Amino acid sequence: MKNFTALDFETANASRSSVCSIGLAKVVNGEIAGTYYSLVNPNERFDARNIAVHGIRSHDVKDAPSFADIFVEVLAFIGDDPIVAHFAQFDINVLRGTAAKHRLTLPNNPYFCSCMLAKSVLTLPSNKLNVVAAHFDFTFDHHNALEDAVACAVIVNNMLKHYTSLDQFLEEINYSFGYIHGDSFKKKKTVRKLKPKPRTGTHPFSQKSIAFTGTLTSMKRQEAIDLVTNLGANVHATVKKDTDYLIVGESDAKKYRDGRISSQIQKAKEWQAKGGPVKLVSERKFFDALFK
Numbered sequence: 001m002k003n004f005t006a007l008d009f010e011t012a013n014a015s016r017s018s019v020c021s022i023g024l025a026k027v028v029n030g031e032i033a034g035t036y037y038s039l040v041n042p043n044e045r046f047d048a049r050n051i052a053v054h055g056i057r058s059h060d061v062k063d064a065p066s067f068a069d070i071f072v073e074v075l076a077f078i079g080d081d082p083i084v085a086h087f088a089q090f091d092i093n094v095l096r097g098t099a100a101k102h103r104l105t106l107p108n109n110p111y112f113c114s115c116m117l118a119k120s121v122l123t124l125p126s127n128k129l130n131v132v133a134a135h136f137d138f139t140f141d142h143h144n145a146l147e148d149a150v151a152c153a154v155i156v157n158n159m160l161k162h163y164t165s166l167d168q169f170l171e172e173i174n175y176s177f178g179y180i181h182g183d184s185f186k187k188k189k190t191v192r193k194l195k196p197k198p199r200t201g202t203h204p205f206s207q208k209s210i211a212f213t214g215t216l217t218s219m220k221r222q223e224a225i226d227l228v229t230n231l232g233a234n235v236h237a238t239v240k241k242d243t244d245y246l247i248v249g250e251s252d253a254k255k256y257r258d259g260r261i262s263s264q265i266q267k268a269k270e271w272q273a274k275g276g277p278v279k280l281v282s283e284r285k286f287f288d289a290l291f292k
Helices: 048-054 067-078 088-101 114-121 129-135 145-159 166-172 221-230 250-257 263-273 283-290
Strands: 004-011 019-028 031-039 083-085 110-113 209-213 234-236 245-248 279-282
Touching: 004 048, 004 067, 004 088, 004 145, 019 048, 019 067, 019 145, 031 067, 031 145, 067 088, 083 088, 083 145, 088 110, 088 114, 110 114, 114 129, 114 145, 129 145, 209 221, 209 263, 221 234, 221 283, 245 250, 245 263, 245 283, 250 263, 279 283
Parallel strands: 004 083, 083 110, 209 234, 209 245, 245 279
Antiparallel strands: 004 019, 019 031
8 A cells, every 4th residue: 555644844943842833745545635734833932043944933823723732633634654754853753752742642653754765766966855856846835844745745656656555665675664652764784776876975974074962853863873874974972183074963052052162062163273174064954964
């Protein structure tokens, strides 16, 4: 069967529990059979950088329901479907974080990532949602949660065209579901790609020395380390003289904007002053590059 539900969240700030809109697109037998959209009042601040992405402001959600208010209908819409999102690490962690905030119990649906599928089976200059959608001649209003969910569904439908089921496709590319109550989805040990991909050495992080500081909001640090290591990067626990990139999680970025500085950022500044190559990279730019 080609049944799944595509999910997209927009958030008010860097917090995983600050959902301000949700979009869902249900696919039944390879066809979009229904959609769901709602603004959500997160009862949290709206950061300028998030507003710049999706255009939603606090006054737009003043009379909107909370996530707890729509939780039952969201679960009813999804049902037992596998959930797909483009960069699922973010959306699934937002789902988990928002449920925890409201003390809601989530079902243990399987999930998968259309961005990772694109990275496995397509050869594109970037695996961002708008780029992959354009590859399949689909245009949409990017960063509207419903439009993004529909685009995600269209991408997966196109990938499934020559397969009898979602399971058959995932088996073909040696990709395993993640589960809501689990850690993350996984690729199996041997990945057979449907089309040739550029060699790992072509990625900007290949053969680069990377360190992390602060808490990432989009995924656990170990997940990020695993992903970037698979691209050929060398990850170290602390900044060294030959470190190329220091990835700054949102928690340390906020401190930095408030005039405080972490020990890792301080080390990076000191090495920069001595002519070291280290560059500070925000979490958002890191993930943009990660799935380029």
